[in-house]
Amino acid sequence: MTSARSDLLLLAAFAAAVLAMPLWMAPFGAAYPDLLQRFAIYGIFAIGFNILFGFTGYLSFGHAAFLGVGSYTAVWSFKLLTMNVLPAVLLAMVVSGLFALAIGYVSLRRSGIYFAILTLAFAQMCYNLAYSVLTPLTNGETGLQITRTDPRIIDTWVSGPSSMIPSTTLFGIPMSGYTGFYFCAVLLVAAFYLSLRIARSPFGAMLRAIKSNQNRLNFTGVHSRPYALAAFVISGVYAGLAGALLACTDPLAGAERMQWTASGEVVLMTILGGAGSLVGPFVGAVVIKYFENIFSSFNAGTLHSVFGFLPDGLENAVVTVAGLFVGDGWHLTLGALFMLLVIFMPGGIAEGARRGARALRGRRAARRSGAHGAHATHGPRAHGVASSAHAAAQRAE
Amino acid sequence: MEAVLLQLLNGVDKGGAYALIALGLTLIFGTLGVVNFAHGAFFMLGAFCAVTMHKLLTISKQVKDESVTFFDSYKEIPYLELWLGDTGARIIDYAVPIAILLAIPMMLVLGIALERGLIRHFYRRTHADQILVTFGLAIVLQEVVKAYFGANPIPMPAPEAFSGSAAVGEWLGLGGGIYYPWWRLIYFLFSLALIAAVFAFLQYTTFGMVVRAGMRDRETVGLFGINIERRFTIVFGIAVVVAGLAGLMYTPVLPPDYHMGMEFLVLSFVVVVVGGMGSLVGAVVAGFLLGILQSFASMNEIKDLIPGIDQIIIYLVAVIILLVRPRGLMGRQGLMET
Numbered sequence: 078m079t080s081a082r083s084d085l086l087l088l089a090a091f092a093a094a095v096l097a098m099p100l101w102m103a104p105f106g107a108a109y110p111d112l113l114q115r116f117a118i119y120g121i122f123a124i125g126f127n128i129l130f131g132f133t134g135y136l137s138f139g140h141a142a143f144l145g146v147g148s149y150t151a152v153w154s155f156k157l158l159t160m161n162v163l164p165a166v167l168l169a170m171v172v173s174g175l176f177a178l179a180i181g182y183v184s185l186r187r188s189g190i191y192f193a194i195l196t197l198a199f200a201q202m203c204y205n206l207a208y209s210v211l212t213p214l215t216n217g218e219t220g221l222q223i224t225r226t227d228p229r230i231i232d233t234w235v236s237g238p239s240s241m242i243p244s245t246t247l248f249g250i251p252m253s254g255y256t257g258f259y260f261c262a263v264l265l266v267a268a269f270y271l272s273l274r275i276a277r278s279p280f281g282a283m284l285r286a287i288k289s290n291q292n293r294l295n296f297t298g299v300h301s302r303p304y305a306l307a308a309f310v311i312s313g314v315y316a317g318l319a320g321a322l323l324a325c326t327d328p329l330a331g332a333e334r335m336q337w338t339a340s341g342e343v344v345l346m347t348i349l350g351g352a353g354s355l356v357g358p359f360v361g362a363v364v365i366k367y368f369e370n371i372f373s374s375f376n377a378g379t380l381h382s383v384f385g386f387l388p389d390g391l392e393n394a395v396v397t398v399a400g401l402f403v404g405d406g407w408h409l410t411l412g413a414l415f416m417l418l419v420i421f422m423p424g425g426i427a428e429g430a431r432r433g434a435r436a437l438r439g440r441r442a443a444r445r446s447g448a449h450g451a452h453a454t455h456g457p458r459a460h461g462v463a464s465s466a467h468a469a470a471q472r473a474e
Numbered sequence: 475m476e477a478v479l480l481q482l483l484n485g486v487d488k489g490g491a492y493a494l495i496a497l498g499l500t501l502i503f504g505t506l507g508v509v510n511f512a513h514g515a516f517f518m519l520g521a522f523c524a525v526t527m528h529k530l531l532t533i534s535k536q537v538k539d540e541s542v543t544f545f546d547s548y549k550e551i552p553y554l555e556l557w558l559g560d561t562g563a564r565i566i567d568y569a570v571p572i573a574i575l576l577a578i579p580m581m582l583v584l585g586i587a588l589e590r591g592l593i594r595h596f597y598r599r600t601h602a603d604q605i606l607v608t609f610g611l612a613i614v615l616q617e618v619v620k621a622y623f624g625a626n627p628i629p630m631p632a633p634e635a636f637s638g639s640a641a642v643g644e645w646l647g648l649g650g651g652i653y654y655p656w657w658r659l660i661y662f663l664f665s666l667a668l669i670a671a672v673f674a675f676l677q678y679t680t681f682g683m684v685v686r687a688g689m690r691d692r693e694t695v696g697l698f699g700i701n702i703e704r705r706f707t708i709v710f711g712i713a714v715v716v717a718g719l720a721g722l723m724y725t726p727v728l729p730p731d732y733h734m735g736m737e738f739l740v741l742s743f744v745v746v747v748v749g750g751m752g753s754l755v756g757a758v759v760a761g762f763l764l765g766i767l768q769s770f771a772s773m774n775e776i777k778d779l780i781p782g783i784d785q786i787i788i789y790l791v792a793v794i795i796l797l798v799r800p801r802g803l804m805g806r807q808g809l810m811e812t
Contacts, residue, residue, distance in 0.1 A: 136602045187796055190509055190601045190751075194743055195796055198789040201740060210782030337740065341609060348606065401621050409621070412613025419607040420595065 084273060091356060092266045095120075099255065105367070110258040111326075112370055116363045117261035118322045121268045123346040123358035125315020128272055130344070131353035132281060133308045134288030135185070138193045138340050139200025142180070143173045143313040145207065145335030147320025149214070152221045152330045159231035160223075160243045162252055162260070162325040169321030170314045177313020181306050188291065200337055207332035220331035245325050257326045264322065265359070268315060273355055275311070284308050288353075316343075345415055351427025360426055365411070372410055375403035476652055481769045483642065487658040487727065489765020490665030491517075494720035495742035496749060496757035497669060498713035504689045504752045505706040508593055509601050511608040513717055514739025515615040519584070520577055520718025521730035522619055525628050527573035531566045568633045570725055577718050585714030589707045612735070620732040632657040632726035657726045664723050668716060669758055675712075676754075685709055744792040750805025760803060764788050 094101075098116065102108040107116075122144060129135055147169040154165035184195040207215040215221055225242050232243070245252040247260060275281045283304045286294050294301045324330055333339070342365070350361025380396045380403065387395060402410045422429055495517055502510045534550035554562035565572065592611065596604050631637065639653035646652075676682035688695045688702040695702050721730070728734065745764055749756030770776065772784035783790075795802060 136605065138605075183793065183797065187800060190605070191747065191796055191800065193602075193605060194747055195793060197740060198744060198792050202786040202789045205785035206782055209785050337736075344606065401618075406617055406621055408613055409617035412610045412617060415610030415613065416592075416607055419603055419610065420592075423599075423603060 084277065087355070088266075088270055088273060091269055091359075095262050095265055095269075096259070098262070099258070107367055107370070110254050112366070113258045114261050114322075114326050115366050117258065117265040118319050118326075119343075119346065119362040119366055120265050120359040121261075121322070122316055122319035122343050123350065123362040124265075124268050124272050125312040125319070126343045127312075127347050127352060127354075127358040128275060128284075128315070129308050129312040130347055131351075131358070132276065132284040132288065133305055135188065135305065135309070136193045136344070137184075137196040137309075137312075138337060138344070139180075139196035139198075139203075140312070140316050140343055141335050141337065141339035142200040142203040143177055143316035144320040144323070144339065145203065145330070145332065146176050147173045147317030148324045148330035148334055149207075149221060149320075150317070151321035151324035152223065152328055155223050155229075155245065155324070155328050156221075156227040157230060159229060159235075160245050161231075162245050162247050162321075165245075165325060166264075166318060166321045169317045169324075173317025173320065174310055174314040176317075177310045178306070181309035181313065185302055185305050185309060197337060197340070200335060200340060204332055204335040204337070207335060215330070215332060218332070220329050223328050245328055252325055261322050261326070264318065268318070269355070269359070276355060280304065280307070345411070345418075347425075348423075349414070349418055349425050351425030354425070354427035357425055357427035364426070368410070369407060372403045373407040477773065479642075479646075480652055480654075481773055482766055483652075483654050483658075485766030485769035486762060487661045487665075487765075488768065489762035490662050491720050491724055491738065491761075492742055492745045492765050493758045493761025494665055494668060495717050495738055496745040496761045497672060497754060498717045499742060499746050500749070500752060500754050500757040501672075501709055501713040501716075503746070504754070505685065505709045506589075506593065506597060508596060509604045509608070510593075511605050511739065512588075512612040512615065513608075513713075513742065514735030514737070515612040516581065516585070516714045516717040516735070517721035517724075517738050518619065518730065518732065518735030519615060520581060520721030521725050521734065522623060523577040523580060523718060524570050524573040524630055524722045524725045525623060525730060527576050528566075528569040528630060531569050531572070570630060570632065570722070573722055574719060577722050578715055581715040581718035582711045585711035586707055588714075589710040593710065594703075594707075612739070616732050616735070623732065625732060627729035627731040629729040630725040636660060661723050661727060665720065668719060672712070672716060673754070681705065681708075741788055744788055746802075748792055748795045748802055750802025752806060753802065753804040756802055756804030764791065767791065 095117070098113050099108050099110075102113065107113070122140075126137070126140055129137055129140075150169040150172040151162075151165040154168045158164055180196070180199045184192055184199065187195060208217055223242060229243075247256070250256055252260060275284075283294075283299075283301070286299075287301050287305055291301055320330075320334065323334070346361040346365050347358045348361070349364060350359065351357030380399055381392070384392050384395050384399070400406070402413075418425065424431070495513055498516075499510060499513050502508055502513070531554055532552045534552045535556060536548045537551050537556075539547040539549045552562065552566060554565055556562070558565070588611070592607070596607060636656040638656055640656050640659055642652045642654045642659075676686055684695065684700055684702070685705050688700075688705060692702055721735070724730075741764070742761075745760045746757055748764060749758070749760030768784065768787055771787040777784055
């Protein structure tokens with residue numbers, strides 16, 4: 078299953094699906110660059126979060142802080158250096174990585190719920206500071222914007238001063254419309270490739286060992302914290318990249334991106350898609366951003382036309398109830414979805430697909446031979462993973 | 475001295491709210507072992523009980539306004555005033571305290587229903603799953619409230635008699651310089667009374683004794699033939715009522731809106747951690763402590779010294795406590811220390 082060839086196939090299929098999104102998203106009414114960009118950006122965010130939560134098992138409730146830091150860094154790069162997106166993206170990744178290193182170094186001293194609260198506390202600190210004392214850096218409630226009077230040293234040096242508010246470019250190619258989307262999409266594929274490589278590496282095996290039983294791993298003599306810290310920093314860099322891309326497509330950064338509801342959203346995306354699976358988080362991000370877009374644009378009129386086939390009294394009742402869940406009430410749908418998912422399908426869409434596939438295979442096998450084949454063997458899995466990680470660690474040394 | 479006393483007073487009412495929410499969180503964690511991220515939403519629901527009560531009491535009838543003689547003018551007069559005259563007006567004035575009568579049964583029923591319907595299935599799941607499902611529940615509760623009451627804060631006046639300020643300075647013989655709003659003083663006393671009631675209930679009733687025993691060793695209590703799960707369900711209900719009452723009485727201080735609970739929840743979790751996971755006394759002490767600390771940090775002298783400290787002080791304290799003394803101020807040794 079995990080041979081190099083099947084991985085290559087997976088990567089190729091993923092890249093094809095992502096790059097062809099403008100085509101196959103058209104029947105769903107989602108094939109416009111603005112929304113597709115958001116799919117790609119939040120896909121990166123979720124894939125990065127999955128490296129920490131899905132692989133390593135640490136639930137961070139403050140990841141939006143890194144997204145916010147990435148956005149601010151990118152906008153500052155636009156203001157001070159150049160409107161080219163490349164330095165902005167690189168700088169944002171470096172700065173958010175440093176942030177993640179500092180916060181992770183402290184937070185990873187604890188695990189479980191304490192870790193969640195520590196990361197939440199740090200994110201709230203960033204958010205509160207961005208609104209109050211750091212106003213010179215973040216421009217407070219208004220949000221950080223580019224203005225005509227910004228120095229933009231490199232741009233001025235290359236092409237002389239300009240009096241217009243320029244738009245973001247990649248070496249002269251403006252980052253609007255589909256170019257913006259493809260820029261994000263290429264980075265998404267790269268991000269996916271990296272997460273695939275991590276999952277298949279000894280390092281990834283170590284992360285999974287931390288998830289399944291960190292105590293046991295420590296008892297085998299492995300110092301596990303540096304591995305967890307590395308995962309934390311990598312996912313922080315992913316979040317910074319996503320934040321920078323948000324700023325690239327729309328050069329504006331606001332503190333609300335750091336709020337803990339934003340952190341909750343990425344958790345939801347990852348879980349919806351399937352924490353720990355490779356493609357899952359991206360699927361989760363797409364589903365949530367898609368429904369956010371569709372549902373929040375519904376109003377009573379569209380609902381009436383949808384339920385028009387019902388008798389009048391019933392129609393009004395149904396529309397009143399359904400009206401709570403759409404438009405402004407989109408968050409209600411989100412919350413309900415969150416609950417249903419955790420209750421009934423903790424493995425998310427990925428697990429649902431696996432279950433479906435297993436049921437299909439099971440039926441086929443049953444038709445062929447009768448009894449066995451449907452149940453996979455559930456051996457002493459934790460032990461197996463821990464010992465294989467131990468072997469991996471020995472190999473690494 | 476006066477400034478210090480004033481900040482102390484400013485801290486205690488907020489501290490009271492933190493302490494009450496944190497007390498409920500700790501009760502739930504200690505009995506059911508569930509991390510409840512929906513507790514802030516219960517605080518908010520309690521606040522909206524006051525709004526509902528006020529709305530119920532002021533259901534009005536359109537009456538012709540006799541004072542306008544040029545044309546037909548109508549004004550709305552609540553039925554209560556029509557029927558009972560001044561007494562009715564006084565009842566409306568006391569809508570907030572009266573709402574307690576509505577809130578207690580409502581929150582209790584809600585709490586027990588939620589525990590039986592939802593939380594029960596999460597005893598054996600991981601803390602992450604518990605956090606996530608209650609987080610979803612909190613969003614749902616918030617959005618339902620938003621759909622009915624709108625997104626704007628709804629000001630709820632305190633009763634007329636308590637709307638002024640108390641001359642606290644004169645009482646203590648410090649001169650007349652220190653005034654403090656009556657209602658916030660009442661909130662402080664109310665939170666003390668409620669905390670005392672909860673502790674008395676746990677300490678001096680048979681029910682409370684069984685619950686305490688169950689918190690120590692659930693299995694043994696079960697072996698005695700006591701249905702400990704049912705007791706714990708009721709404890710969950712009580713915790714929800716405490717959060718609801720805390721929110722209800724807080725409405726004159728802070729006009730309720732649908733997301734007020736989240737802000738308090740995040741802070742209350744920090745309070746629980748600082749006090750020590752599973753320690754009831756720790757939760758209360760840490761609640762007041764952090765409330766007071768926060769109000770001191772927002773003094774101008776201190777803000778000039780360290781800019782922005784008022785925004786982050788609570789989180790900063792939590793980070794330090796978690797790193798230096800992970801079991802919190804009063805947590806039991808060995809409980810959830812890693």
